[in-house]
Amino acid sequence: MAYHQRQEKPFLSKMEETADNCLRQTKGVLPHLGRICLTLTFIEDGFRMCTQWGEQKDYISSTWRCGAFLASCFVLINLIGQIGCSLLVICRKHVNPACYFLFFIIFLQTIAYSILWDIKFLARSLSLVGAVLLLMAENHKDKNVFTSMPSLNSGNQKKDVMQLGGRLLLVLMFLSLLKFKMTGIEIVRNIIGIGLIGLVTIGFKTKLMSVIMISWLMIMNVTLNDFWRHRSASIMYDFKKYDFFQSMTVIGGLIILIVTGPGGLAYDKMKKMY
Secondary structure, three states: OHHHHHHHHHHHHHHHHHHHHHHHHOOOOHHHHHHHHHHHHHHHHHHHHHHOHHHHHHHHHHHHOOHHHHHHHHHHHHHHHHHHHHHHHHOOOOHHHHHHHHHHHHHHHHHHOOHHHOHHHHHHHHHHHHHHHHHHHHHOOOOOOOOOOOOOOOOOHHHHHHHHHHHHHHOHHHHHHOOOOOOHHHHHHHHHHHHHHHHHHHOOOHHHHHHHHHHHHHHHHHHHOOHHHOOOOOHHHHHHHHHHHHHHHHHHHHHHHHHHOOOOOOHHHHHHHO
């Protein structure tokens, strides 16, 4: 057992070192790539509001009996808000107000489309909240001029809380992807997924685990959410397209997590302190 542990640690360290080297070479690209991926689902949904204006307006009007005018306002807010805020985030302009408005959009859609009562779609919505929280953490600037001085209370608690909340909510996407079927491939997939979810949640070797999760989620996304193989008028096209872009947003959140790190409320940080 002791011999096995001695062999395991160098292997993990080597993997982590390899991942760090790759991330170091792409550090100038990752923040921009993360923001683009993170906002993809909002951009896609904004354009969907434009191309499906009539259908969206009629759905809101008939479901909530609010009339054509209020239904049109709902579609317009979603269209302009999502695309506009996404562009602000990508351009790094007024990021915090843009994030707050994206929170509002997520909440508004959760209520309007009755997502609150669907566990799977609610988990997806909460994972988007986690991704936006990580974006705010990346944009957060430490205003304390004494942060360079050693202190037991050093570090930004507000940023740490946002990073912790972002990690906890982000993993809900992976929980929604799990399928509890007693087949060999599903059992293996669930074991891998639950293991990665647990490690990212506690902040264990966060950068390495995030890289693995991004790779795993990309494979899952391309194989399971291949909307391009369906007719654009089919229901499967809409469902898979929705899942594809939501998964891309979570991938963006994981990239931001790699850029910012897990924060102070994580196993990696606690291990260094104690």
